[in-house]
Amino acid sequence: MTTSSTGSGSGQQGASSVSLSERTAHLCAEAALFMRDHVLSLVSHDLRGPLNAIHSWAYVLERKLDANDPAAQRAIVGIRSGVDQQVKLLESIVDTTRAGTKTLALVREPFALQALFSDSVDEVRAGLARSRGVSVAFESELSTEQFNGDRERLAAALWLMLTFAVEAGANGAKVTLASGADARAWHAVVSYEPTLAAFDDASVSHLLEPFARTQARAPREAGRIAWVLALCKRVAEAHGGTFEQGEMQDGQAATLALRIPLVAA
Known part of the structure; x- marks a missing residue:
């Protein structure tokens, strides 16, 4: 299924934009x-x-x-x-x-997975994707599944995965977040087709630091991730899960994958 954002009154838009700006600044600082x-x-x-x-x-x-x-x-x-x-x-x-x-401390509490994913997609759409002309789609196999974990940490990881994919996209690109669960774990996979020059395109908006975007384009040793995605890896490991960045080549399909066990390690 695909989520969509709804509009609001002008007063609400002003308040939410300030809130979104502050939260985006916080997430950028955390990633850095x-x-x-x-x-x-x-x-x-x-x-x-x-x-x-x-x-x-x-x-x-x-x-x-x-x-x-x-x-x-x-x-x-x-x-x-x-x-x-x-x-x-x-x-x-x-x-x-x-x-x-x-050592990453977690604040565990039950929350709905579906809402976590849809909120993350909406946040990235409003925060960067629309200004960049990049569409963000959400495909989910979930319905009412609950998970006991640190929602804020996981939301930050999903935000960074999606933002990284948007940063790699040229105007008209598409980013997709697919979520699902099996008997052992839930997963989130971000799919995108990078245009590597988009990382350094001065004519478009950026959220990630220039150094981070430049390093993301550099060749990686086997098993290593782009440095800016370190938050995703640490949050996954703190929950007993894994984070993987697939090979990234210009114009070729690429993925970022988060997998978290349903039972805490």
Whole structure:
């Protein structure tokens, strides 16, 4: 089925537009926060491998060098000291900075899944899609299903998935959110056909940060997601679920998929 938004009086429109603007600003800030911490996590992980290797090779070199050569011994001490300083820097600054989103607290309560999806679609339509000339459709297999989870966190993840797809769309593009459930989990899949140049098109509206949009176009290593989608991954994992970003190529069908177990892990 497909949801649609209804109009309201001019006074209500003014109030709702202010509310929508504030909420959109909040969601953008949340996406940026999780992206920052995701990047810090990658930096911490990717630097530790080379640093460990340097540390190990320093011991190998030490056994090969003349113990009576002061210059060689100072060089080895300097290498080890430099490695130790970098590791402490990662632990004291990088790891500490990202601690706020590393363990994501959830406020669980029952809510209707159908309303969650339809509200998310309406929010993205009003917040970015209409100004970009991108249509957002909603196809649902759900009716009255309930889920006990953090509705606000999940709404933020769905908003970001849809907004990312809209950001990737040129005028006239179509984004579709399909939702459903089986005996074990519910899922939400966003389908779109990206026009990669749309991420950086200065003539249209944008919500995601320029850095995030530029990085989203870059080639990704296997299993890694665009940095700006980190919030989706963390929210999914906090609920015991998964988030996947399919391969994204210009003009080719692409997907973003969220799958959440019906029973909390």
